[in-house]
Amino acid sequence: MTIRAMESSSGSTRREATRQKLYEAAVTLIAEQGFSATTVDEIAERAGVAKGTVYYNFASKSVLFEELLRHGVGLLTASLKEASERTAAAGGSKTDALDAMIRAGLVFIDRYPAFTQLYVAELWRTNRAWQSTLMVVRQQAVAVVENALREGVESGEFHEAIDVSLTASALVGMVLVAALDWKAFQPERSLDDVHSALSRLLQGRVSGTRA
């Protein structure tokens, strides 16, 4: 009985690969059917793994879901930050940063539509085990947008009377719903189509006052 080889955070390849397969299986099934309607047997089968393996890797169905949530929103947050920072580094305005984040959001949803669907379906639900987890990760993501707005107000680019948190919510909602509708009802449209429609709205070129 010796000390096992230390496995770095990147994880022992086998186990991490199995967890990844389980995430992928769970995300589509839960997006389609909802958490309760999705059985652990289904997840295991879709992942090509025995049921016991699910419980070997995750303490429970809920924990699997919670970790999936953290994993997914983590990717989104990183992508938004990257877009924001890249724009700033290129000397862009805060409006440019918001626009870049809109695009990053669309790219994310384009790549992980099932995850987005599931996130939206669970976010405002109360009395659920993972509610607190969800609030934390949501706040991390929304904060990136809020920061851009706040900095834009401070630099005088945006009107100081804007309500940062409500506006951030609205912008997130705009992207989220437009993108989900795109994927669900008009999948033939291009990402650029959606992006330009949202850009136009952001920049007040729909019903902007000329003042």
Next chain:
Amino acid sequence: MTIRAMESSSGSTRREATRQKLYEAAVTLIAEQGFSATTVDEIAERAGVAKGTVYYNFASKSVLFEELLRHGVGLLTASLKEASERTAAAGGSKTDALDAMIRAGLVFIDRYPAFTQLYVAELWRTNRAWQSTLMVVRQQAVAVVENALREGVESGEFHEAIDVSLTASALVGMVLVAALDWKAFQPERSLDDVHSALSRLLQGRVSGTRA
């Protein structure tokens, strides 16, 4: 076994009252827990009614839910139409009509937060029994917004290059998400606060180009 009395849309009062109680019980439970996690026994208990009554009034749990969906979106659509028509009658612009619809949407969500939550949670799900029902009622609601946009384009008020359906989705999403975040995370804010934040965004007073 006799032929049931045809009940007109207004319905026999007693039965209609029971159905209403069941709608109200189901809407909050399903919003909190999701459809599958909500049991018929719970719904009956919350409604203060025997389980048998549920099955006397609705063919199944799914049918109860589908009718609830139709009922709720019907109310929203009527409210949006009313707001739009009222504005038009008062000689307002299409921007005013959109603004009035935003307010009507917020009032609706303020009154029926659980319904909204549940609607959002189910809308983009595929493979569900009520998917087709949901698509129909969604289209009815979104069409009201699309019409205002289209008419605004025709009258020259809005730029002709706007994408009506994507912009409508985005506007709906803006209202939906801002309102749900309001209710879930900042319930102390007033409806007017939320409305003015959204108005500002609609009218390009956040990062509007001065062109």
Next chain:
DNA sequence: ACTTTTGCACTGACCAGTCAGTTCAAAAAC
């Protein structure tokens, strides 16, 4: 070299509990 041991990762049959939906006789409401 070779055998033996270790323990991680995985397996899948099994269990105890849950739930939608049914049934129906009797009561209540109209």
Next chain:
DNA sequence: GTTTTTGAACTGACTGGTCAGTGCAAAAGT
């Protein structure tokens, strides 16, 4: 007297979670 509701018992399918056991690659022992 007809419609609607009650409430409890029942069924049969399904589900989350368990657990004793398997396979195997690396480590330890010789």
